[in-house]
Amino acid sequence: VTRILITSGPTRQYLDPVRYLTNASSGRMGDALARAVLALGHEVVIVSGPVEVKYPEAARVHWIVSTDELLEVSRREFQHCQGVIGAAAPCDYQPQRVSETKISKTGGPLVLELIETPDVMATLGAEKRADQWAVGFALETDDQRFKALTKLIKKSCDLMVLNGPQAMNSLENQVEIMDSSGEVLKSFAGTKEWVGQEILNVIQERLIRSKS
């Protein structure tokens, strides 16, 4: 049996017990991908940030909040999976200091010093064995193909799915799939359910079959 790991939803980086930095992400693309994985007869493990989406009953779901937690759980689960699809939108900056109590307003400006969180897909990509594969997602607002290809290289992904900001919190999506040479293999537009199935068809043909 082929087991596939899907990361899904946003992560949160808290400044204090109330306020946090996050990314717009509903978890709907991760849910659609999980359903498509199950429909092809594979097993699926989801590591998800806080979302209201109802993931399929047949999926094993780990709930996390921060990017550190996403990385930790994903690394552990990835060892037992053939591949990973990184549909999560991890918050990539975190406050240098987190306040234990709610920061009171002062009437003046607040300077927030942020540092990068760990790169989840780059870590999984670097650690993947020869019999494993990784598919990343790149959401860019400008210079999309170039930024997607540099992300694919940096994260050691086999395929990269490109989408634009119109994907966020929407039921529809428009994507391109790029391979590691930068070639655009396919492009789809439609509901996230349908786009998820089409992405899985490409993954099935290009990655799952060849590594099974």
Next chain:
Amino acid sequence: VTRILITSGPTRQYLDPVRYLTNASSGRMGDALARAVLALGHEVVIVSGPVEVKYPEAARVHWIVSTDELLEVSRREFQHCQGVIGAAAPCDYQPQRVSETKISKTGGPLVLELIETPDVMATLGAEKRADQWAVGFALETDDQRFKALTKLIKKSCDLMVLNGPQAMNSLENQVEIMDSSGEVLKSFAGTKEWVGQEILNVIQERLIRSKS
């Protein structure tokens, strides 16, 4: 007929098209309060940030994203309401500059300069007529009663509901109700539904009847 305005849910302040600063808030307290208002035979108007809660069908709901939008819609609606209950958790800081394109990671730290957003309840409190009332919420992690009373004064509220961080994204809540002299009138613990009804009973007795 008595019409009551309820603000509910979080607001978001975007840094760029993908990342935003926000507060943890599910909208469940606002929903419970709206149901309690309707159960007492009054009309309710809700101004809400992005939440997944299903507000009652009989409520008129305005959806907003930012604190500026929350303020603008609430000011307009408040003119036609007897009172306002501020159950929203407006994001109180916004980036000095918002990037039109997604900020690319540099590998180094990111300094974010934040300025305060407008204070929605302070504005409504300052503008309220003699026949109107305002009830605020204070969520504090430390020195709760003192901070709640200073908020009540600054926001010209008639009553302040105090709750702790355990209220966020929870089905339960534990609150105290404080009047403008700083006296704690009541305290309740239980489901948000039940706490919402109890808060409305106090508002009905102290504010709605005396101003009708």
